[in-house]
Amino acid sequence: xxxxxxxVKGTRDFYPEDMAFRTWLHQQIRNVSERFGYxxxxxxxxxxxxxxxxxxxxxxxxxxxFVFMDRGGSEISLRPELTPSxxxxxxxxxxxxxxxxxxxxxxxxWRYEQPQKGRTREFFQWNIDLIGSSxxxxxxxxxxxxxxxxxxxxxxxxxxxxxxxxxxxMDSELQKIGISQEQKQIVFRMIDRxxxxxxxxxxxxxxxxxxxxxxxxALRLLLxxxxxxxxxxxxxxxxxxLKIMGCAEYFDxxxxxxxxxxxxxxxxxxxxxxxxDGRALLGGGRYENLVGDVGGDPLSGVGFAMGDVMIQVILExxxxxxxxxxxxxxxxxTCFDKESLSDSYALASVLRAAGIKTxxxxxxxxxxxxxxxxxxxxxxxxxxxxxxxQAAGKITIKDLENRTQMxxxxxxxxxxxxxxxxx
RNA sequence: GAGGCUAUGGCUCAAUGGCGGAGCAUCUGACUGUGGAUCAGAGGGUUGUGGGUUCGACCCCCACUAGCCUCCCCA
Numbered sequence: 090x091x092x093x094x095x096x097v098k099g100t101r102d103f104y105p106e107d108m109a110f111r112t113w114l115h116q117q118i119r120n121v122s123e124r125f126g127y128x129x130x131x132x133x134x135x136x137x138x139x140x141x142x143x144x145x146x147x148x149x150x151x152x153x154x155f156v157f158m159d160r161g162g163s164e165i166s167l168r169p170e171l172t173p174s175x176x177x178x179x180x181x182x183x184x185x186x187x188x189x190x191x192x193x194x195x196x197x198x199w200r201y202e203q204p205q206k207g208r209t210r211e212f213f214q215w216n217i218d219l220i221g222s223s224x225x226x227x228x229x230x231x232x233x234x235x236x237x238x239x240x241x242x243x244x245x246x247x248x249x250x251x252x253x254x255x256x257x258x259m260d261s262e263l264q265k266i267g268i269s270q271e272q273k274q275i276v277f278r279m280i281d282r283x284x285x286x287x288x289x290x291x292x293x294x295x296x297x298x299x300x301x302x303x304x305x306x307a308l309r310l311l312l313x314x315x316x317x318x319x320x321x322x323x324x325x326x327x328x329x330x331l332k333i334m335g336c337a338e339y340f341d342x343x344x345x346x347x348x349x350x351x352x353x354x355x356x357x358x359x360x361x362x363x364x365x366d367g368r369a370l371l372g373g374g375r376y377e378n379l380v381g382d383v384g385g386d387p388l389s390g391v392g393f394a395m396g397d398v399m400i401q402v403i404l405e406x407x408x409x410x411x412x413x414x415x416x417x418x419x420x421x422x423t424c425f426d427k428e429s430l431s432d433s434y435a436l437a438s439v440l441r442a443a444g445i446k447t448x449x450x451x452x453x454x455x456x457x458x459x460x461x462x463x464x465x466x467x468x469x470x471x472x473x474x475x476x477x478x479q480a481a482g483k484i485t486i487k488d489l490e491n492r493t494q495m496x497x498x499x500x501x502x503x504x505x506x507x508x509x510x511x512x
Numbered sequence: 513g514a515g516g517c518u519a520u521g522g523c524u525c526a527a528u529g530g531c532g533g534a535g536c537a538u539c540u541g542a543c544u545g546u547g548g549a550u551c552a553g554a555g556g557g558u559u560g561u562g563g564g565u566u567c568g569a570c571c572c573c574c575a576c577u578a579g580c581c582u583c584c585c586c587a
Contacts, residue, residue: 095578141587153586170587203513205581285583352587368586394587425545456546464547475545489547 099202099210109413111213114397115195118215121238122193125230127217130192132174138164140173140383155199155210167199171216171394172376173383179220180385188221207368207399215371218392220379225323227391228356228375229330235360235371235393236336243409246363249370252343253358256374258321259344266307272300276308277347283312284345284365311344318342323355348372356391362403370403371395414467418448420506421463425475427453432474436484436502440472443503464489470506 096102103111119129138156155167168174171194179186194216204210217234219227232251239249268276275298283291295305311317318324324342331337348357355375362370373393381387404410422437424430433449440447448468450459456473463471473485484502487494488509497505 098578172587200586202586203584204579208586348586372586423546455544457543458547460547462547468547471546473546477545485545487546492547494546 097210099204101209101211105415105417106413109415110401110410111397113411113413114213114400117238117242118193118195121234121241122215122217124237125191125234127191127193129194130178131194131196132168132171132178134168134197135165136168136174138166140177141166141169153200153202155201169198169200171196171198171214172218172379172392175216175218175220176380176383176385179388180380180383183380183385183388186221189227190220191218192220193217207402209398213397215395215397216392217394218390220390220392221388223375223377223389225326225356226330228323229327229334231373231391231393232327232331232340232358233334233336235358236331236339238395239339239360240336242404244403244407246338248363248407249339249360249403250341250363251339251358251360252341252346253318253324253327253356254342254344254346255318255321255324255356256347256353257355258317258324259347262311262317262320262344263308266311267304268300268308275300279308280312280345280347314344315342317344327356348374352376354378358393360395362406366406367402368399370399416446416467416469418446418466419469420445420447420472421459421466421468421470422447422449422472423456423459423463423474424450424453425456425473429474429476429479432479433472436472436474440503440506443507445503445506460487470509472502 101107122129138154141154154169157165159165175192179190195213197211198214199211202208202210217231219231232253235251239245239251263273263276279291279295279298279300282294286294292302292305295308296302300308318328328337328340328342331340346357346359348359353374354377357372357374359369359372361367371393373391375389375391377387377389379388379390401410420440422433422440424433430453437447437449450462460471469488469490471487471489473487475485478484478496482499483496484499485494485496486502486505486509495505
């Protein structure tokens with residue numbers, strides 16, 4: 090045990106049971122995405138670091154990406170996000186793609202962060218984007234996709250909330266209360282911290298950041314104004330359209346949602362546990378300059394990303410993960426003795442040819458061992474062919490679920506199994 | 513990058529500074545052609561790693577590693 094080399098920090102092993110969940114999640118995502126007419130795509134897991142560095146030049150990218158030098162001396166990064174790769178893919182075929190372009194993806198990403206609840210260093214993420222349409226209808230569509238996903242997996246509006254804001258609205262409102270362009274970064278940070286600090290601490294902190302008491306009071310009023318969205322024609326239209334699409338019950342306006350503001354230009358949103366438990370389940374918004382940074386013509390898009398870790402946490406919390414039985418095979422063909430081993434393999438082949446998931450016990454051991462094995466792997470039926478059966482041209486089928494057993498003509502094997510209603 | 517808690521058999525956990533145990537799981541048998549139950553028995557440990565204190569360390573101290581949690585951050 091001591092000598093087993095440990096996993097890389099922040100990675101997870103996926104045993105078949107874990108894999109069943111991941112596959113299930115991928116399927117839920119596929120169902121929702123395709124229901125809205127989106128196509129699946131993927132990009133390389135490895136990219137040149139330049140792809141991320143070029144984009145907004147954030148030091149964070151360099152600090153949080155898994156970077157290494159390849160044998161040719163290039164700086165390579167395991168992809169920390171998908172959007173830059175998508176931007177390149179769009180730019181490469183900018184004039185031949187059909188717009189609006191609707192794409193989704195589900196795959197692994199890596200970020201060198203401190204693992205904790207809801208966060209690992211290697212994780213899977215659903216990315217979905219609508220590119221080449223700047224209307225509010227597209228924003229509403231992506232929001233409806235979020236809601237549809239939650240509804241599909243049983244996360245009802247009392248369990249999960251999608252909070253929406255608009256960056257332009259915030260810009261103009263902040264300007265109205267006299268926040269200068271230079272103060273904006275500080276103010277965004279303060280907005281982000283508001284729920285984490287006591288009111289008086291927050292106020293004192295603001296003063297220490299050279300904000301006036303007047304601005305802080307105005308900011309407080311602004312952040313408490315849940316009707317502020319009415320000032321934004323765009324948000325008004327979006328909320329209206331969400332109502333028409335029948336999912337308005339999932340959404341709240343929240344002026345404290347700011348998410349990656351260097352990136353987003355209009356609508357921004359994130360989803361959280363309604364009890365404000367844990368980190369965000371997903372986040373996204375409207376970006377105006379998707380392909381400009383990688384050398385294409387500016388193209389507007391809207392999209393969001395959802396990680397597998399936090400969604401698993403919340404699905405577990407609410408008991409919404411279905412019982413995913415891991416069943417490698419429906420039928421186990423036993424091996425009665427040394428002489429009948431080849432017959433067992435022949436029988437298994439017949440069943441597989443009929444499309445039945447079948448495995449063969451690979452050696453002769455006592456029959457009860459083989460039965461126990463079949464039971465442990467949750468097989469539905471066991472095939473037994475011993476000397477008695479072989480002499481009579483028969484075969485025995487044991488139904489593990491009903492605990493019944495019958496001996497039939499060899500030629501009736503496949504149809505008998507099919508009639509057992511096990512598929 | 514900062515802090516807190518934790519690390520004992522495959523798993524979940526006990527053990528006042530003085531003989532490291534239990535439950536579950538595994539294997540074997542009861543049952544020489546039959547699975548989930550029951551009973552009996554067996555195997556399995558350098559107590560995460562490396563130092564230190566002590567007559568004596570799972571226990572106390574230090575460092576390291578990993579996990580969980582919180583802060584920071586979150587494209």
